[in-house]
Amino acid sequence: MSYEYERVATPAGGLRLHLNENTAGCSPAVIEALRSLTAVQLAAYPDYDAAIDATARRLQVGADALLLTNGLDEGILVAAMVALRDAADGEAIIVVPAFDMYAACTDAVGGRVVEVPLEPDFSFPLERVLAAINERTHIIWLTNPNNPTGQSIPREAILRIAEASKRALLFVDEAYVDFGGLTLIGDAMMQQFPRLIVGRTFAKAYGLAGIRAGAVVGQPEIISALRRVTPPYSLNACAAAALPAAFGDTAFYDWYLSQVQESKQLLYDALEKARVFYWKSDANFVLARFEGRGTGVQASLAASGVHVRDRSGDPGCADCLRITAGVVEHTRKFVTALEWLV
């Protein structure tokens, strides 16, 4: 079985609601910071002090509890390396449907993927995750809130898994937590479990997907183990300049979060009107089941210039499309396109 990551074909034009990107772009303060970079700064290896300091303050953690990464994708890769590189027959538990990079990175470093499906209603399968943990389990990937379902995992469930898997790395991917649900950063669990780490991305709420910037947070010892397998200059100078500027523009961040909330409500209303089943989401997207016609609806929307993600190939996701909720004006375009179709 191949777990190779399949890059999604990127449409040249149209409305991109297929990759959960920030549909507003990034803060103007980031553009300003990039414009002010000099030729000499771009010719030098980047200095990360300001970016680390700003990120540590934003996440309210110490600098030694934080690793900046080239997108959270890199954080996932280095976590897989640390967990699985010395483990013959090492297993990684993935609750599916899930972000494809967990399986891709597990496989890339020689680990064995053990999939545990969500319940049919997409609630969290705690007992089956606990049952899958054994002495070969070296890493457990959780996404909170989940992609593609938008559902949060109860804190109690994560606690039970942490207690049951003390030797394994427990990676809680919080790529979407800016938009809803509860972060573990600052939670007592982070002190209690030295192998619990949290992944964050600045691609979504801060609109830095193209810049590539993410972070992994955990106790200093595990963070330094991850640092040892991370290239010393994995973030480029643009990312290092962008982070402090992005965090400084709290008005942009707050505005975007409120646009996403309003957009989600618009999507719920439109899907209800069209009698399409959907799951309420804690993230910046909504998953909807277009019974018997998911792929066709995705293709028709694409033909009208609105790109959403067909997730019907994912376990339990027959006929499901995932729609990014971003700027309200963009969501209205999706709603109009949908009204023409159904």
Ligand SMILES: Cc1ncc(COP(=O)(O)O)c(C=O)c1O
């Ligand atoms: C759950 C999840 N984790 C991680 C990422 C990757 O984030 P980044 O763009 O920072 O690599 C994504 C991107 O879509 C995601 O959905």
